[in-house]
Amino acid sequence: MNNIQNNTEISLDMCNKIRAATKLLRAGGTVAFPTETVYGLGADISIPSAVRQIFEIKGRPVDHPLIVHFADISQLQCWAKEIPDLAWKLAEHFWPGPLTLILQRSDRVPVTVTGGQNTVGLRIPDHPIALALLNILGHDSALAAPSANRFGRISPTTANHVREELGDAVDMILDGGACKVGLESTIVGFSGRTAMVLRPGGIPLAALAEVLHGQITLADKRIFTERAPGMLAAHYAPSTPLEICSSEYIWQRAIELETQDQRTVVIARADSTPHQSTNKKIVKFSMPQDPAAYGNILFATLRRFDHQKFDRLLIEMPPDTPPWLAVIDRLKRANCATLHK
Numbered sequence: 001m002n003n004i005q006n007n008t009e010i011s012l013d014m015c016n017k018i019r020a021a022t023k024l025l026r027a028g029g030t031v032a033f034p035t036e037t038v039y040g041l042g043a044d045i046s047i048p049s050a051v052r053q054i055f056e057i058k059g060r061p062v063d064h065p066l067i068v069h070f071a072d073i074s075q076l077q078c079w080a081k082e083i084p085d086l087a088w089k090l091a092e093h094f095w096p097g098p099l100t101l102i103l104q105r106s107d108r109v110p111v112t113v114t115g116g117q118n119t120v121g122l123r124i125p126d127h128p129i130a131l132a133l134l135n136i137l138g139h140d141s142a143l144a145a146p147s148a149n150r151f152g153r154i155s156p157t158t159a160n161h162v163r164e165e166l167g168d169a170v171d172m173i174l175d176g177g178a179c180k181v182g183l184e185s186t187i188v189g190f191s192g193r194t195a196m197v198l199r200p201g202g203i204p205l206a207a208l209a210e211v212l213h214g215q216i217t218l219a220d221k222r223i224f225t226e227r228a229p230g231m232l233a234a235h236y237a238p239s240t241p242l243e244i245c246s247s248e249y250i251w252q253r254a255i256e257l258e259t260q261d262q263r264t265v266v267i268a269r270a271d272s273t274p275h276q277s278t279n280k281k282i283v284k285f286s287m288p289q290d291p292a293a294y295g296n297i298l299f300a301t302l303r304r305f306d307h308q309k310f311d312r313l314l315i316e317m318p319p320d321t322p323p324w325l326a327v328i329d330r331l332k333r334a335n336c337a338t339l340h341k
């Protein structure tokens with residue numbers, strides 16, 4: 001797509017930036033770019049030194065596989081082989097979109113990208129800037145792009161977050177504003193005739209199940225860690241100590257911390273915890289009731305309060321129901337050590 005100026009969603013200035021970004025990528029550089037989920041730190045998968053840089057910049061272990069992003073479903077067979085029918089169904093229905101499929105890698109995907117595995121995570125992002133970048137690079141190219149944060153930290157959902165995380169370590173940052181989903185893609189793997197959600201994310205389980213007529217399950221924890229070695233328990237961590245509390249317990253805990261002179265923020269859904277605190281050491285922040293809207297601002301909210309030098313972040317546990325899976329997953333991994341009643 002050399003004609004990106006025809007895309008009304010992209011300004012002329014951004015077109016020029018995207019062209020400059022493709023030059024950098026072809027020369028083996030790294031470029032952070034917006035996707036609909038979170039910002040990615042991109043490198044051309046065919047340039048080994050560029051892929052190495054991603055691991056170095058993020059401080060990420062080299063056996064932790066990267067997701068490969070490409071532009072068009074017609075290229076799927078360039079990057080994967082032995083593609084199950086269920087995978088085609090999902091790809092046709094949800095791409096471009098917040099869905100990553102784990103498939104057998106083709107010979108064109110280097111093992112350095114897949115952390116030594118014979119499978120590869122593939123996705124077509126639903127963002128005009130990401131798609132323009134991939135299209136200009138050409139249908140023979142693909143970008144490895146993990147979330148553009150240091151390893152173990154909160155994923156960035158704005159260009160400023162990327163600057164905070166990576167500073168000058170990345171050659172260029174394309175600023176596409178705030179990401180519309182705000183949580184990473186849903187990762188789906190395949191085993192025999194069933195599909196399994198390995199990481200809950202931007203697409204709810206119910207939407208996948210509808211397209212696959214129920215032939216999809218949530219992978220149990222054990223498969224989860226075997227299949228996705230990157231899925232360490234502790235991830236998405238703010239620097240401020242964080243505790244996850246039930247709705248019943250959260251204010252009691254805040255008051256307890258208050259008596260220990262701790263400045264605390266209580267992050268809870270707007271409809272819950274009606275407790276009125278007059279205490280200046282406790283700040284209440286209301287989150288949306290809708291899981292997608294909640295997920296959209298979760299990372300930005302954690303980051304914001306992390307900057308404000310609180311002693312403790314208390315987060316109310318959302319309802320234990322399927323639409324909240326992705327949010328609960330990120331919260332637990334933001335601090336798995338302190339899950340309170």
Ligand code: TXA
Nearest residue numbers: 037040065066119120121146147184185227228230231
């Ligand atoms: O929404 C997203 O998926 C974002 C945007 C930038 O596309 N990317 C992202 O990448 O979240 P990253 O690297 O932060 O997380 C990728 C996850 C890791 O947990 C990794 O283990 C898993 O995908 N993964 C990638 N390739 C895999 C493979 N071949 N087998 C199992 N898991 C894989």
Ligand code: MG
Nearest residue numbers: 146147148155
């Ligand atoms: Mg990540």
